[in-house]
Amino acid sequence: MATEVLWWIFAVAIVGVSAGVVFSRSVIHSAIFLILSMVGVGAMYLLLMVEFLAIVQLLIYGGAVTVLILLALMLTRMGAGGAAQKVDGPQMPFALLAGGGILAILVGVAVSTSWPGDVDDQPTGISIELISEKLFQDFGAPFVIASALLLVALVGAIILARQEDAD
Amino acid sequence: MTITEHAYLLAAIPAGMFLLLALLGRYLPRGGDYLGVLATGTSFGLMIAVVANYVQNRGGLGGAFQHGLEAQEFPAWTNSIEWSTVGDFVLRMGIYVDPITVLMLGVITTVALMVNIFSIGYMKGEPRYYWFFAVLQLFVASMLMLVLADNLLLLLISWELVGVCSFLLIGFYWEKRSATEAAKKAFITTRVGDVGLFIGVVLLGKAAGTFNIQDVIHAAQEGHIGSTYLFVSMMFLFLGAMGKSAQVPFHVWLPDAMEGPTPVSALIHAATMVVAGVYLTARMLPAFEVAGDMMLIITLVGLVTALLTGFIALAQTDIKKVLAYSTVGQLGFMFVALGSGAPEAAMFHLMTHAFFKALLFLGSGSVIHATHHHQEMDELGGLWKKMPITATTFLIGSLALAGVFPLAGFWSKDEILHSTLDWGGGWAFILLAFAAVLTAFYTTRLFVRTFLGKPKDQHIYEHTHESSFVMTGPLLFLCLLAIVSGFVVFQDVGKAIGFPGGITEFIFVEHPHVFHIDWALAGTSIAIGVIGIFSAGWMYWGGSTVRSTKLAEWQPGLYDMITNKFYFDEMYQYGIDRGLLGFSFIVSWFDRYVVNDTGVDGSAQITKYSGSVLKYAQTGKVPNYAMGVAIGVITLAVVGLAVRG
Amino acid sequence: MVPLENYLVLSAILFSLGVYGVLARRNAVLVLMSVELMLNAVSMNFIAFSAYLDPSRITGVIFAVFIITVAAAEVGLALAIVIRLFRNRATVNVDEAAILKW
Missing domain, CATH: 1.20.5 (Single alpha-helices involved in coiled-coils or other helix-helix interfaces)
Known part of the structure; x- marks a missing residue:
């Protein structure tokens, strides 16, 4: 029961911060949201009882990759009025459609398929x-x-x- | 193990000599001509051994040259090795020696030896002297292989090889445009027939399941091959025979082939290669007999050829051209005999004709050599005094050709006329008899205008001299054969040589028959010869052409037809110009505008145009490309899901 | 009791957000971040499959390990390219790097 509650909390949090990554108007905010998202996914790995990968996730993504990205953002900082720039390209509406389409397909397939071998409906620790x-x-x-x-x-x-x- | 089983050596020795001469001939003294004579001489010697062995070992039994009828008397020797195996199909290659083969071996090696010796004198000082002898050896080898072959494929290969040799030797003087043209004409014309032969061989092989000649004949006789199928395939086969033996309408190449050196004309275009068609037809005769109306077709082709070329030969003025048309005509005689179901008569005439026609050609070669390449009758005349040996032998050859008693030609022509009567074709007999009159006529004309009368060109006459012995020797030997070779028709003569009897008891279909002189027929034959000779003698006596000119003026239309050889060449030229070139024009138009412009260039133009339009889809912006990827993935997923249901 | 489908749907949402980000964002670094989101989604998918369906062979986990490895390399190289781009053209907008065309 506690697992489920935790799962739902983390799931909502992951979706929220990930949406923040792609919708945020500030690049720095996006980067910070990305760190959070990585950590959340790492927590998911813990819930899946794959501790090794959870640690790897935190170290490499949460640590190395995001630091690298932040560094790149600093190095490529444009002008004084950088915040005023448009962050989205001209094909943003189509991107929404594409993302929605892929989401629909993936969710549809994931839900409608009966996955073989799933005996106890629970993750087995690795x-x-x-x-x-x-x-x-x-x-x-x-x-x-x-x-x-x-x-x-x-x-x-x-x-x-x-x-x-x-x- | 007997020599007969190893008869392939006859062909192997000249073939090896061809390689030696072709590769090293130019470095040998005198171009290695003695090696050529040695090779054909060895073949000649082996031939005698083979014949002796063959005769000895058949125990005096009568022979049938086909399967089945009298199996215990089957006189053929075979020897073959496995050639190749494809699945269950085993192709064997080997030799088959029966009376026909024996006769052909005798004719080929004898004439080849004489021609080789003659060539030493005739070709003296010619360029590419060694090459001439090399190709001559190749020809002898291929021709011997042709008559020895026990299966149709080997026969076909040899058939093409002799064609190649013919091409090479006709075009021997390739500096002359007319020679190269003649070589091409001969090759292409015979090729038309050869394609027929090839189709026929394939059809027969497919139906009979084997290429072995005897098995194919057997299958045909047993009715394993459908009648229409058999008729069609035998017709194709006969096309090949017609092409090689220059029967109407394929006869046009042989007179042009006279561009080659005269010994070549004697060997290839009179005695051996051109009779390959006769040989093939005789060899396959049992199959022809059961193939619908093939026998009638063979007879008709032979008759038409004999008559047509007889007329054409009347007006030719080139010695060799007269002889060439005469050869075609005599081949027609042989086909008539075959069509009448008398292979013995055909093979008999083949043999005697080979001897006296080779004699005539070599004689004309002697004249041409002596007069330094003048072969127009209008320039010659009165040569008797200058070259008595050539003239005498030529006279005997002419008389043999005209069918004068008791020379060789008389007996064989008599047999052919007899066979038409036996066959029951009175009309064929009459027409053939008329062709025989024509033969006697133009032969006499040839002799009279060349050797008798007054010389027409004093200059040429004075420089003429009798040929050396290396040339007259073969003439004398062939002259002897032209006199005596006809006597083998008699039973006693055959027995004396070692055969079971005369030639008609040696070569036959179904039953041998003993030769008896039919005096009425013999009288007719003699009359035929006499009519022809005397009318020609009267018309051209003293070398005068006054009477013949009058005749030509009396019937200008007919004369025109004859001198223009019934316009065969013109018809073919017209057909090629209008038909073939017209068709080629359409094909080339199709190729240029449809295949090239529409197909090849068109596809390139479409690609280029669509590229020029579609290139604007390439924005160079990464997000657009990524969008393309996304759309593609979605589309694929939707399609995949839809297909899966 | 969290069923497998929950993880799959979660990773699908993450992946779709990543797709949107890649397609919509102008800043090359942001595009890269979106790519990382997509890779994370895929990794999670693999691990979920492995943990639920295939705990003995754990092919999915091994796959995830290699995805993380390759992603690290990819980020390093991609950011080097972005820095190079910025130095040469004074921009990190992917729309403006558009000379690779006709």
Whole structure:
């Protein structure tokens, strides 16, 4: 019972702050809403009893990614009257339609489908041992490749963003 | 294991020599002509061994050259190896030696040897001397393979090979435009027939399930092939025979083929290659007999050819052209015999004709060589005194061709006339007899105007001299054959050589028959020869053309028809100009405007135009593209859901 | 007792908000933030499926791990591009970066 109440509180909160991310008129507000949204999703992972991912979510999204985004916002701050700028593009109404359409389809499919294997209507806890076992044994190669990807992205980002001598 | 089973060696040796001469001939002294003679000589020797072995081993039994009727007397030797296997279908390649093959082997190797020797003298000093001998070997090899082949595919391959050799040798003097044109004409004309042969072979092979000639014949006789189907496929097969043997309406290439060196004319265009059609028809005769009206068609084609070319030959003035038309006509005689169901008569005439016609061609070659390439009768005359050996042998050859008793041509022509009577075609007999009169007439005319009378061109006459022995030797040998080869028709002569009897007891369908002289028929034959010879002699005596000119003026229309060869070339030219080129024009129009402009350029233009219009859809703005992605996803989802229900 | 459908609907809402953001926002950084929202939604979906339907093989969880990894890399690179864009054209408006066309 307590789980349900908690779930509903977090669900409403997540939807609210996420809407804040995309509808807010201030970029800084959007960023802050995004942090909140990430944290909320992390809490959802806790409710799903996948603690490892909840922690990862908080550390990487809540920490690293949002810090990066805030940094980028500061670096790309435009002019003194930045707040006066329109934040939405000209195709905003169509975007609403598209978002609504996708929502309708996804919700419709999610609700109308009977998902097989859902025996007790409850999440089963996934321990960190199981995850590590799978990650390092069955998915060892992708794991290594992912680390290489991160390295490449790191180098690429540095090359893209650095000040060139010629400029 | 006997030599007969290895008769393919006859073909293998010249084939190997072709490779040697073609590759190394130019570095050998004298172009390796002695090697050519050696190769054909070896084939000749092997041929004698094969014939001896063949005769020895058949135990004196009468032979039928087809399956079934008297199986225990079946005198054929076969030897074959597996060629290729496709699924359950096994294609074998091998040789088949029966009386017809034996006769053909004899004719081919004999004439080939004589021509090879003759060529040493005739071709002396010509450019590409070694190449001439190389191709000659290839021809001999392919021709021997053609008559040895035990299945239709191998026959077809050899058939095309001899065609190629013919093309190469007609166009031997390719510096001359007329020679290249003639080579092309010969190749294309025979090709029309060859396509028919190919279709026929495929049809027969499909119906009979095998390409083995004897099995195909057997299937046809047993009625395993539908009658209409059989008729159509045999008709196609016969088209090939007509093309190769230059029967009307395919006869136009053979006279033009005289552009080739004269020994080639003797070997390919008189004695061997052009009789391939006769050989094929004789080989398949049992199948032709059961194929509807094919026999009548064969007879008619032969008759028309014999008559038509007989008329054309009357007015030709080129020695070789006369002989060429005469060859076509004699091939017509052979087809009449085949159509009358008398392969023995056809093969007999094939043999005697090969000898005396090769003699005549080589004789004319001797004249041409001696007069430094003058072959118009209007420029020659009176050569008897200058070249007695050539003239004498030529005279004997002419008389044999005219059918004078007791030379070879008399007996074989007699057999053919006899066969038409046996067949029951009185009209065919009369027409053929008339063609024989024409033959005697133009032969006499040829001889009289070339060798008798006064020389028309004193300059040419004075520079003429008798040919060397390397040329007259073959003439004398062939002359001997032209005299005696007819006697094999007699039972006693055949037995003396080792055969069971005369040629009619050696080659036959169903039942052998012993030759008896039919005096009434022989009298008619003699009369035919006499009429032809004397009327021609009267008209051209002393080389004068006064009487013949009068005749031409009396009937200008007919004369016009004859001198223009009944306008066959013009008809074909017209047909090609109007029909083929017109059709080509339509096709090229279609290609240019429909295929190219509409199809190829059109699709490019549509792409270009639509691109020029649609490029404005590309705004370059990322949100628009993202919107496109979103719309696409929604659309796909909706469609997917709708399809799933 | 929270049924699976609840998580699915929640993630659908998050995803749709992300789609709206990507399509509507002008600021490139905001667009990126919307993309992060969509990725979060997908991750949550995966984990929910894994926890409810497939707790032994946990393919969904592994997938989510890699999504987070790739998302981190993507954000790093994308922000580097945005900074580059800002330096060259003095704007982060995606509408104005429109020379990639005919």
